[in-house]
Amino acid sequence: MNIVPNTIPESPIMQLHDPLIEKMQISVSIKRDDLLHPIIHGNKWRKLKYNLAAFASSDKSELLTFGGPFSNHLYATAAAGKIFKIPTRAIVRGPFLDESNPTIRFARACGMQLHPVSRIDYRQRHDPSYLEQLHTTYPNAYILEEGGTNKAALKGVNELAVSLPEHDYLLCPTGSGGTLAGLITGHTRKQVLGIAVLKEAQYLVPQINALAPQPICDWRLMTNYHDGGYGRFSSSLWEFCQWMYRTHHLPLEPIYSGKMMYALWQLIEQGYFPAGSQIIAVHTGGLQGKDGLRYRQLINAS
Incomplete structure (x- = not known):
């Protein structure tokens, strides 16, 4: 298996021009990591590529990971398995699978083996004894954390940070904390702002500190912009996303x-x-997630 970490060129940077930006006398650019890889989008490729390299140098023969039924990480890991000819399997938050769900259909089409479990069992995904059981059940599996967040993932995100031009503020969405941790250890500018996408996300701070015990810049996790919690969003947020696409041709x-x-x-x-201020916001991809939102009729079909 040949996995070469640096075969993917850097994603482009797009500058936004808007009356609000001009009024405030700042500059805003978007790091378009949604364009980084044609299938494994954005931070999912950043997090996966050095895990794939670690897998390739291990004595394991398959990848095992965790995800919800609409998980971008599940989608990306299944795609990586197909592309690099790696057997994959996933513990999926269930207890049942909707075989019409577009993420599940894609994962199956990529050859991923799916193992639905109850929500109670899924909560054990970080428990050492549960992980030991998985090692026993699947002795040939390289176990990859939910969201792909671990030390190997940080190395890929570090590359994003050091690739950026001069700036004062760097923003990223924050789910599991891996992207934020990677940015603050590969960044030498003024401040990194992580925008938490789930409720009561302060619990992520010690996890980020554990992943990045020696950050080389200031950082903040901003927890008041979750808009209802993970997977939830208001009509005003969705209207804003549509406005950004119409006005600035930025898909969100x-x-x-x-x-x-x-x-x-x-x-x-x-x-x-x-x-x-010079501001850069990292578009971490995940646009395929809109298929799941359309499927659940949470957004319109356009």
Whole structure:
């Protein structure tokens, strides 16, 4: 198996021009990691590639990971398995699988073996004794954490941080904390802002500190912009995502990067950033998640 970490060129940076930005005398650019890989989008490729390299150098023969039924990580891991000819399997939050769900259909089409479990069992995914049981049941499996967040993942995100041009503020959506942890250990600018996409996300702070015990810049986890919690969003947020696409040709989904951009816009309106600030927001991809939202009729079909 040949997995070469640096075969994918860097994603482009897009500058936004808007009356609000000009009024506040700042600059805003978007790191378009949604364009980084044609199938394994954004931070999912960043997190996976060094885990794939670690897998390739291990004595394991398959990948095992965890995810909800609409998980971007599940989608990305299944795609990586297909592309690199790696057998994959996933513990899926169930207890039943909807075989019409587009993420489940895609994972099956990629050859991923899916193992639905109850929500109670799924909560054990970080428990050492449960993980030991999985090692016993699947002795040939390289076990990859939910969301792909671990030390190997940080190495890929570090590369994103050091690739960026000069700036004062860097923003990213934050789910499991891996992208934020990677940015604050590969970044030398003023401040990194993680926009938490789930409720009561302060519990992520010690996890981020454990992943990145020696950050090389200031950082903040902003927990008031979750817009209802993980997987939830208001009509105003979705309208904002649609406005961003119509006005700036920036495609967004309302679960991750859409929440980050909505938060960024509110912070700009509130005068959070001093005049002259150079801001970069990382679009972490996940646009395939809109298929699941359409399937559940949470957004329109357009």
